[in-house]
Amino acid sequence: MRYLLALGLLLLLGSGCSKSAPWQGFYYLEDNVSIRYVSQPLDTLVACKQWAKDVAENKPDTSGKDHFECARDCIRLKTGQYQCDNNGEFKGSFEAE
Numbered sequence: 169m170r171y172l173l174a175l176g177l178l179l180l181l182g183s184g185c186s187k188s189a190p191w192q193g194f195y196y197l198e199d200n201v202s203i204r205y206v207s208q209p210l211d212t213l214v215a216c217k218q219w220a221k222d223v224a225e226n227k228p229d230t231s232g233k234d235h236f237e238c239a240r241d242c243i244r245l246k247t248g249q250y251q252c253d254n255n256g257e258f259k260g261s262f263e264a265e
Contacts, residue, residue, distance in 0.1 A: 189241035189253065191216040195223045196235045206250070213238055213258055220260065235261045 193207035193216045205227070207219045216238035224234060237259050239252035
């Protein structure tokens with residue numbers, strides 16, 4: 169009986185480990201390669217895309233094409249750059265009007 173309880177507890181605790189890593193959004197102004205805006209960790213790709221849309225609608229006007237990336241499991245390095253497991257799984261852009 170104790171064996172079954174211990175096995176059940178391990179399965180329950182182990183199921184929390186399968187949660188996917190949070191998303192992080194990166195927004196670049198025009199064709200610049202320097203990141204201008206970085207999101208807080210976000211739960212879903214949809215939330216990351218919405219964050220990028222909100223940045224595009226609320227940032228100072230620029231001419232050209234802005235780009236954004238949504239990536240998972242990102243850490244900020246001592247250099248200030250970000251390292252992500254999937255290196256920008258989703259990329260998109262917004263045309264300035």
